[in-house]
Amino acid sequence: MKRKTIWLVLCILLITLFSGCSRKNDTGKVYYLNFKPEQDAAWQQLAQKYTEETGVEVEVLTAAEGQYEQTLTGEMDKSDAPTLFQVNGPVGLANWKDYCLDLSGSKVLGELTDDSFALREDDKVYGIAYAVETYGIIYNKTLLDKYFDSDFSTVKRVEDINNFDSFSSVVREIQSHKEELGVQGAFTSAGMDASSDWRFKNHLANLPIYYEYTERDITSADKIEGRFLDGYKNIWDLYINNSTVEPTALSSKTATDAATEFKTGKAVFYQNGTWEYGNIKEQNGVGLKDEELGILPIYIGAPGEEEQGLCTGSENYWCVNARASQADQQATLDFLYWVVSDEDGTEALAEDMGFVAPFKMALEAENPLVKIAAEYVSDGKTPVSWAFTTIPSDNWKNALGTALTQYAAGKGSWDDVERAFVEGWESEYAAAHK
Amino acid sequence: MNSNLRRWAPLFLGPTLVAFCIGFVYPFLHGVYLSFCRFITTGDATWVGFNNYIEALSDPSFVHSFWFTALFTAVSVIAVNALAFAVALALTGQVRGRNIFRTVFFSPNLIGGIVLGYIWQLIFNGILANFGTALVLEAKYGFWGLVILMCWQQVGYMMIIYIAGLQSVPKSLYEAARIDGASRWQLLRNVTVPMVMPSITVCTFLTLTGSFKLFDQNLALTGGAPGVVGEGGSMVYRTEMLALNIYNTFYGPGSARGVGQAKAVLFFILVAFIAFWQLRYTRKREVQL
Amino acid sequence: MSKKGFGLTVLFSLISVVYVWPIAVVLINSFKDKTAISDAPFALPNGESFAGLRNYIVGMTFGNYPFYKSVLYSLIITVLSVALILLCTSMCAWFLARVEAWWSRALYLLFVFSMIVPFQMVMYTLSKTADTLELNTPWTIPIIYLGFGAGLAVFMFTGFVKGMPRELEEAASIDGCGVLRTYFGVVVPILRPTMISVGILETMWIWNDYLLPYLVLDMGEYRTIPIHIQYLNGSYGQSDIGAIMALILLSILPIVIFYFAAQKHIIEGVMAGAVKG
Incomplete structure (x- = not known):
């Protein structure tokens, strides 16, 4: 008798423990798994504002750097799965397609300024880009003008830098007269630390991929031939041999190091993008004033590059969880529409996060780099699209990064870089499409 | 007593058993089941038979991580145990301030693997920078880096166990051997080592399974880097150990989750086999007094 | 000298x-x-x-997450889990050692078996189970730790109990003590040294554990110290290595204090644990 009572009590205890906490929610709520750590604070604030205004609960979780895929996998399997998440283009979409709601006909889709910002496949819209970004070689106007005014310069106007040859002679002349110009190098250190190597293994690699795609007239590839790898080598050699530090020191240099060098006028050129404005603008007397900032296209010696513009695109797409409850999906769509159309939302996107958002109501960002990017387009230069979103996997980028670093340190040959680029692409593509 | 106690099973066994089912038995069985499935989330698993196992075994990165782990384990088990034994031997001898040394040597054990990894990353990179290279550039740096880290962390712990073993050896045995004219080397080989065999069993077991299952330190120190495209065109992370390889397979591209689970099952079988074999092997060498 | x-x-x-x-x-x-x-x-x-x-x-x-919170959660998780493990597994071990039956022997072997299972084997399904049962907060995660950590603790306690003479317990029973009074009045005091060893081993594990809480906890709200440090390591070029160094130091501090306060017990605990192994 006693034994039975104890069993019973124990069972009841357990049941209450496990079932007592389940909750119900009919109004729907939003759970956003954010990708960009640097915008975490801005999203949290925006979420709070939305909740205050509408009473709808919005939770924002940001994955740790490099952990987005892991976090997404874990979270998607939970009972409270994210209702809003991100994929980084067609490659990311392949994994999560079954979980992406078709956004055709949604109000937020109608707000897009251009249909190319929708991530489409099989007549369905799986994702919506929310930030258009541009990168190139940011330069310090004051220092570059000082070079133009010097007697050793062969190029006298920034307009005359329009291909790899002219650009490389500017770089070499700056490097060999660095003392006279008061700099430590033409380029900031091309740091290959994990915080910085994406600038080269990913963004810089875009150029050879882009040119090959254009030449072959394709938008993605299961095999890459590496037709423009000589150009990749040209620009990489230029970066590593004309920077503030010896090529052997690059392996442990960080993004912070490079930004600091640029901010303090130790280097003239800095490959980075519009998102970097907040880090390099003048703050507390350090940094560059808006009128001192310029940005050049990245030239690699490809034919016809005189007409080439900056690299513009997006790799962040919003997706709505197709497995979420209908109420949650609706709440999420409403939230997205609010973000892209309401005053608070657009202000946060443009100012707090510094995005150029491809939506009709988007505010203009207070970012001089964005303005210069727009000028390139209005001057009729062809923007370089972000072909790197079709890179088959992160493994590919990492192998390329290692090969580039070893090459810079004199511990590896360019053949290794080519192998990582070409053979790595093929095997990683095959692995991802099994 | 016995029958009296049985009635209390729900109270004495119940909580642990329930938690054990939640925290181990069910996840374990579910894991075995999922290793035969293809899935992105557990909700949409479809049965694929042994496909995942075939894929796991034909994955060059898995094979590489196995050999890397095996080599690392072999080196670190020997290094840690040899150092720990030597230190323990010295510290049970005539050394002033042995308690202080004991305290110091043991202390790295209290620091977590993630934190340890970051500390040593800074140190190794600081040293290697003088030679124009870095930890993540060559697999050999990562390998020896892990070995050094492992020694730094584990020697103190194993030393404590060896000290306990050494102190339990009866003094009379040494005296008897000395009277028989045994040299210092003979004393060590024929008296000390056989007598501390239980400690050796425990220490090899702990270092063996610990090294084999290492994850946090691996993740924080190198994260598996460098990732290199080999001759065959396939990409391998050169310092990726088994646990990290499984983790990366699992949380990497969507289609590989079942493969990750299959790798985990293989990993488990391997660890179980090694642990069993090692215990049998060293237990046989223990002497009973 | x-x-x-x-x-x-x-x-x-x-x-x-x-x-x-x-x-x-x-x-x-x-x-x-x-x-x-x-x-x-x-x-x-x-x-x-x-x-x-x-x-x-x-x-x-x-990183938008105050450090003190992760210290607090690490502390809560460690203290609750260790307390729960000590209480439950010692009871379980005593029971298994004293009740002779095929199933108690089988259970004991199952616990021992669980010791060698690598975490990767159960990481995914465990986090899923924990989520379904809402064991994803610092207050409930101890149940997971009890479940996954039971193996070692049961093993060590059982080893010790088997070496304990039964006479004391039998005497207490003859004196009219119930099972509970026998356990808490007679067995627990004898088990104290083992409890300290087990407690120390489990503390070192849980305090420093990264992957289990990372996969199980509801991360928007709860982060332990190792998770927090992993979070800080770089966010698109903003990795503030100075701040990481400061936090590493701060995170070591409590454990160092704990170590120097309980040094004697820790070293003895490890020794005792090893001999039992």
Whole structure:
């Protein structure tokens, strides 16, 4: 008798423990798994504002750097799965397609300024880009003008830098007269630390991929031939041999190091993008004033590059969880529409996060780099699209990064870089499409 | 007593058993089941038979991580145990301030693997920078880096166990051997080592399974880097150990989750086999007094 | 003291310095400006690179998640889990050791078996189970720790109980003590040293554990110290290595204090645990 009572009590205890906490929610709520750590604070604030205004609960979780895929996998399997998440283009979409709601006909889709910002496949819209970004070689106007005014310069106007040859002679002349110009190098250190190597293994690699795609007239590839790898080598050699530090020191240099060098006028050129404005603008007397900032296209010696513009695109797409409850999906769509159309939302996107958002109501960002990017387009230069979103996997980028670093340190040959680029692409593509 | 106690099973066994089912038995069985499935989330698993196992075994990165782990384990088990034994031997001898040394040597054990990894990353990179290279550039740096880290962390712990073993050896045995004219080397080989065999069993077991299952330190120190495209065109992370390889397979591209689970099952079988074999092997060498 | 003893003392003093050196490097760098760290990690801070308490201040508030919260959660999780493990598994072990039946023997073997299972084997399904049962908060995660950590604890306690004479328990029983009174009045006091060893081993594991809480906890709200540090490591080029150094130091501090306070027990605990193994 006693034994039975104890069993019973124990069972009841357990049941209450496990079932007592389940909750119900009919109004729907939003759970956003954010990708960009640097915008975490801005999203949290925006979420709070939305909740205050509408009473709808919005939770924002940001994955740790490099952990987005892991976090997404874990979270998607939970009972409270994210209702809003991100994929980084067609490659990311392949994994999560079954979980992406078709956004055709949604109000937020109608707000897009251009249909190319929708991530489409099989007549369905799986994702919506929310930030258009541009990168190139940011330069310090004051220092570059000082070079133009010097007697050793062969190029006298920034307009005359329009291909790899002219650009490389500017770089070499700056490097060999660095003392006279008061700099430590033409380029900031091309740091290959994990915080910085994406600038080269990913963004810089875009150029050879882009040119090959254009030449072959394709938008993605299961095999890459590496037709423009000589150009990749040209620009990489230029970066590593004309920077503030010896090529052997690059392996442990960080993004912070490079930004600091640029901010303090130790280097003239800095490959980075519009998102970097907040880090390099003048703050507390350090940094560059808006009128001192310029940005050049990245030239690699490809034919016809005189007409080439900056690299513009997006790799962040919003997706709505197709497995979420209908109420949650609706709440999420409403939230997205609010973000892209309401005053608070657009202000946060443009100012707090510094995005150029491809939506009709988007505010203009207070970012001089964005303005210069727009000028390139209005001057009729062809923007370089972000072909790197079709890179088959992160493994590919990492192998390329290692090969580039070893090459810079004199511990590896360019053949290794080519192998990582070409053979790595093929095997990683095959692995991802099994 | 016995029958009296049985009635209390729900109270004495119940909580642990329930938690054990939640925290181990069910996840374990579910894991075995999922290793035969293809899935992105557990909700949409479809049965694929042994496909995942075939894929796991034909994955060059898995094979590489196995050999890397095996080599690392072999080196670190020997290094840690040899150092720990030597230190323990010295510290049970005539050394002033042995308690202080004991305290110091043991202390790295209290620091977590993630934190340890970051500390040593800074140190190794600081040293290697003088030679124009870095930890993540060559697999050999990562390998020896892990070995050094492992020694730094584990020697103190194993030393404590060896000290306990050494102190339990009866003094009379040494005296008897000395009277028989045994040299210092003979004393060590024929008296000390056989007598501390239980400690050796425990220490090899702990270092063996610990090294084999290492994850946090691996993740924080190198994260598996460098990732290199080999001759065959396939990409391998050169310092990726088994646990990290499984983790990366699992949380990497969507289609590989079942493969990750299959790798985990293989990993488990391997660890179980090694642990069993090692215990049998060293237990046989223990002497009973 | 012999000459050899002196030589060894000197040698060990040197090794001790090498042992403490990594921590010293962290301490030094936590006071340096972040850009000075990668340039010269071993240099002492000078006038230019000295950052004062900046790293500590940034570190405490960095990443939109206050550091003190992760300390608090680490503390709660560790204390609750260890207490739960000690109480439940010692009871379980005593029961298994004293009740002779095929199933108690089988259960014991199952616990021992669980000791060698690598976490990767259950990581995914465990986090899923934990989520379904809402065991994803610092208050409930101890149940997971009890489940996954039961193996070692049951093993150690059972080993000890088997070596304990039954006479005391039988005497208590004849004196009319119930099972509970026998357990708490007679068995627990004898088990105390083992409890300390098990407690220490489990504390070291749970306090430093990264993957289990990372996969199980509801991360928007709860982060432990290792998770927090992993979070800080770089976010698109903004990795503030100075702040990380400061936090690493702060995260080691509680454990160092704990160590020096309970040093004797810890070392004895490890010794006792090993002999049982």
